Amino acid sequence: MVSTPPESHRPRAHRRRASGRRSAPRIGGLVPEGRAGRIAVLVLAVAALATAIGVAVLWPSYAEPTVDPTYAWSAGTSVVTEGAEVVSTDVGPCGSPDNGRVLPGSPLEPRFPGPECSRSIVQLTSGPDEGRQVLLEIPPGPGSPDLGPGDEIQLGRSDAGGGAVTYAFEDFTRTVPLVLWLLFGAIVMVAVGAWKGLRAVAGIVIALGVIVGWVLPSILDGHSALLVAVVGGSAVLYLVIYLVHGVNLKTHAALLGTLTAMLGAAALSWLVIETTRLTGLSSESTTQVQVYLQHVSVSGLLLAGFVIGALGVLNDVTVSQSATVFEMRHLDPDAGPVEIFRAAMGVGRDHVASMVYTLVLAYTGTALPLLLLFSVGTRGPLSILTSDVVAVEVLRSLVGAVALALCVPLTTAAAVWLSRTASAAELDRATVGTTAR
Known part of the structure; x- marks a missing residue:
């Protein structure tokens, strides 16, 4: 006869599962059992409704845009x-x-x-x-x-x-070589990430589809580029995060943090461009937009580029941060919220520190030919740094860095809040190596 160990001798995770109150079964686990989870789902549902309304209101006509006839000849597209x-x-x-x-x-x-x-x-x-x-x-x-x-x-x-x-x-x-390299990249992602890698590839296709099939035509119709970028970015986040990482409390927290940080990045981008009077006209492509697509706002396009450029990095940090919190809660269900928040913030600070210089180096890499030309010129370093063409990249990096710094505590707090009342099954779905695969 096998005796059951007393309550005090069981591991803490097992004690919590044994003593936790069982809630009524939820359909597919989509509706959280705790009050915090239900509030989060309600907030995200309202945001999703607002996104859907925005998509409908800003829906492009897909009509042939009015373009100066000399553009096709000058750009070689004819x-x-x-x-x-x-x-x-x-x-x-x-x-x-x-x-x-x-x-x-x-x-x-x-x-x-x-x-x-x-x-x-x-x-x-x-x-x-x-x-x-x-x-x-x-x-x-x-x-x-x-x-x-x-x-x-x-x-x-x-x-x-x-x-x-x-x-x-x-x-x-x-x-042929381009398709082969794309297949190679997809194979590597699937080989390392398994089903999540495959879903990540599908997420890339969806994100590009939204940008090319909805964002660009909507901007061409003359809609506010910043508003289109925020609505389109929100739509991409809803589609991609849940596709790649599943529907669970971890992704709810990550999405809450990403949406909030994206709105902050949009507001900060507008403030930065207004106060520094950036025009973006130092770029040949934006100059052509100004000349041949006069109904499109170049400053709005610059704003949209800032917002969309920050999305990928924000998503990376928020998902990682939320996953860290839920793994900590899963390993030690009795840990206090302050203890978990502090531990997760330690990880988040390291992540932000590495991502910030990664972001700056990525933008610097794209501007290397321009920096090389400046290095052999006669302009001083301060004059180069404050020029429109360089200031755009510097401030784009700044907006991304500030949004990164903001999304870490926001996502961490949301994840700690949601994980406090999560049941054992919900923690299993939200952590690596369980039913969330």
Whole structure:
């Protein structure tokens, strides 16, 4: 006969589960058993309703945007491209009359030979001239492509008048290697993260789908870019966090912290841009928006970029912080809320410290060519730092860093509050290696 150990000899986690009051079963575990959990779900439901209303109100028309007709020509988006493969390459004098034209036979030699350049015979693999060959002359210089036999490239096709068609080098074809690298990244994430890794890949697809399919068309319709970014970011968070991490108290706490920090980042971004009078017009892309899409606010677009740029880092920190709290509560259910908060904040401070310089280095990496040009110029360090093009990146890093610092105590407090009254089953669902897989 096996005797049951007295209550005082059982582990604390077991004592709590044995002595805890059993609540009525909830449908699928979606409705929390404790009062704190139900309040959190109610708040998140209201926020979700507000997000859904915002999505409906800001829903894009998907009509063709009104764009200055010169934009397509200046940006090169009006060019029709065709695939081609390099057959042979040599070096010879430029100036052949057959340059860029479909060859009826061997290419003609230049009548007035120019400087030597790279000459390539390429065979078209698409379009009306598929299977025929074209001569490409590429003068030497910075940025000139280095073509070799077997290279797959894209040619721009244009009408030369009188029914004649000319071709010019447009870009390399990267479809196959790009797809292979994306598959490699997805395989690594799935191999390491298992089902969560697979859900993370799906979350990336959903996030990009919302941004490309809803955020950008809504901004093109002339809606407030900041409002679109906040509503779109909220929609992404609701879809991605629950998809990747499941529906449990841990994700409720993470979402509460992320939404609050995102709103703080939006307010801070607006204040920073207003007080520093950033224009964003130092970037060529924003200048083109100002010239060719005059109904779109450049400052609003800058604000939206600040908010969306901070989302990914905020999500990382809030989920990690919430998971830390629930793991601590799961291991020691009798620990006090202040004790858990202090311990989790210790982890959070280390996380914030590492993420802040990671954020700054990431932005610095994207601006390396610009910083290199500044380093050989005559402007002083202070003048460079306060210029629009550098100040945008500095303040973008600042907004992200402040939002990170705010989201740690917010998420930690929410997670401690929700975990206090969580049942053993809810703690199991919220922690690693249990039913939340």
